[in-house]
Amino acid sequence: MRDLVSRYRGRMSSLAVVAFLGGLLEALFLVIVTGIAMALVGDESTIGPYLGQTVSTGVALTVAAVVLVARLAFNLVGVAISARLTADVTRDQRQVLSRAYLQASWAVQQAEPSGRLQELLTSFVTRVTNAVQTLTNAVTALLSLVAFLGTGLFLDPLSTGAVLVAMAVVGAVLKPVRLRIRARAAASARANLDFADSVSELGSLGLEMQTYGVQHRFTRTIDDLSREAAATQQRVQFLAGTLAPVYMVMAYAAVLAGVGVLSLVGFGDMAVIGAVMLLMLRSLSYGQQLAAASGTLTAAAPFLKGVRDTAQRYAAAPAGGGDRVPPSVTPLVATEVEFAYTADRPALSAASFRIDTGEVLGVIGPSGAGKSTLAQLVLGVREPTSGSLTASGVDLREVDRVWWSARVAFVAQEALLFTGTVAENIRFFREGIDDAALRRAATAANVLADIEALPRGFDAHLGERGSQLSGGQRQRLSIARALAGSPQLLVLDEPTSALDGQSEALIRATLRGLRGSVSIIIIAHRMSTLDICDRIMVIEHGTMTSIDTPAALRENSEFYRNALSVAGIS
Ligand SMILES: Nc1ncnc2c1ncn2[C@@H]1O[C@H](COP(=O)(O)OP(=O)(O)OP(=O)(O)O)[C@@H](O)[C@H]1O
DSSP states (O other): OHHHHHHTHHHHHHHHHHHHHHHHHHHHHHHHHHHHHHHHHTTOSEEEEETTEEEEHHHHHHHHHHHHHHHHHHHHHHHHHHHHHHHHHHHHHHHHHHHHHHHBOHHHHHHSOTTHHHHIIIIIHHHHHHHHHHHHHHHHHHHHHHHHHHHHHHHOHHHHHHHHHHHHHHHHHTHHHHHHHHHHHHHHHHHHHHHHHHHHHHHHOHHHHHHHTOHHHHHHHHHHHHHHHHHHHHHHHHHHHHHHHHHHHHHHHHHHHHHHHHHHHOOOOHHHHHHHHHHHHHHHHHHHHHHHHHHHHHHHHHHHHHHHHHHHHHHHSBOOOBSBOOSOSOSEEEEEEEEOSSSSOOSEEEEEEEEOTTOEEEEEOOTTSSHHHHHHHHTTSSOOSEEEEEETTEEGGGBBHHHHHTTEEEEOSSOOOOSEEHHHHHHTTOTTOOHHHHHHHHHHTTOHHHHHTSTTGGGOEEOGGGTTSOHHHHHHHHHHHHHHTOOSEEEEESTTTTSOHHHHHHHHHHHHHHTTTSEEEEEOSOGGGGGGOSEEEEEETTEEEEEEOHHHHHHHOHHHHHHHHHTTOO
């Protein structure tokens, strides 16, 4: 919360000034009204003396009315500042978090549980917004309280002083409760994140759940997690809720102490005593607002911390890249590349190879051998733990990301389409890809006929994640997306493994058409997909064991020969 206060110091200060002046006006109003009431009771036509002045009740009434209007004006200014501040904080928190995420490295993004960012951007930020709103109310209450107590001290230092001391004692007594609230709120924040992680996983497992009839298992998990989240929330809310009433009772006791002091030292001017009592009672309601706000703020602190820590974690691991621009993507040269996800053993080691312009390199190997890891290294989204990858002699870590991204393309095993039109899915937010380029890419990817068969062609809306298309159509659409930017390097990670023979043949035809002009790295389990390759790399257990022409590999790679024989290719 301190971060927020210092970041928005200017506006917080304006709010404090407005609240203090508003509080002073309200205190003045109460003093005047008490004076008028006492004058009426004593059948007098003047009130005072205040600061050595007495004024007629008529003038006092007019002044009270003017003060009231001024108080309203200050109130409204305070509300406007508070509304602006709250809206700004919401916007800023969302922007900071989402920008940090978008600029974070792939390693960080990939490790993040799905649904977590959404939870942070929505419910966590909402909690922060509410906390800021509470904070502005608390600032208003605090400064009004200061104004009231200041006026009280000015009128009658002794009894106001007694109330002040008692209030400080009350605040100190309630501190352990606040600490407890903070600990429980941290547990509540964690429970909310666990719940969000599970719900988002649930959303992606619908078909499997139905198929295996295991909904009850998920029901139980969700029930447990939601029970835990509700229980922690209840504990926090209860503790936070106790602060205000406990404070109120203790504060009334403080007023009682003030009255006790008065009875001991004797009453002075009735109008002054009346005004001080009124001020103290009104102070109590501001004090109660403060106590309630401190509970809410303490409970919101872990949510604010969650947003801030996550944004810092993202920002600490930005996507790589530098400012160098090589003459071209190829030759792409890997020298003794090693990559480890964890400290125990590298997922890929001793990878040395070179890809020239227009060359097609196949990559094969058993499951878990390190093929996808190699693809991510070549794409520059992961950096080698040791060794180097260079594009035309420039280390990929130093290459300008914008330049690089415009020249490489990737097709994953599962085509990821989003809710939007066919054209939007192929263009994929890149500027400078006109309609002719979309058509060319669709033609090259052998998907033009499928697009034209849709009711609105390129303007047809795809359902969520392109659910109205077949797997083969989705895959060819994602190849069209890759080709639309006229890449120099195309990396495909098992693009045909989930497809039927007909779809695979279409994709093979596409790749054959690109051969010679685009450098291609294609990871494949299907040996038939590899018949367009100039050379093939074999990766086994994280190590590159061979890289050669298909004919040479028949001679010197046992893995390759076995793979051919399993595929029924002699
Ligand atoms: N994000 C990750 N964190 C930790 N380990 C990982 C991660 N991704 C992959 N690995 C591990 O690295 C090794 C290589 O994985 P990789 O995905 O590169 O294999 P692959 O050859 O592409 O496998 P497949 O053919 O099954 O897709 C595996 O042991 C895998 O468990």
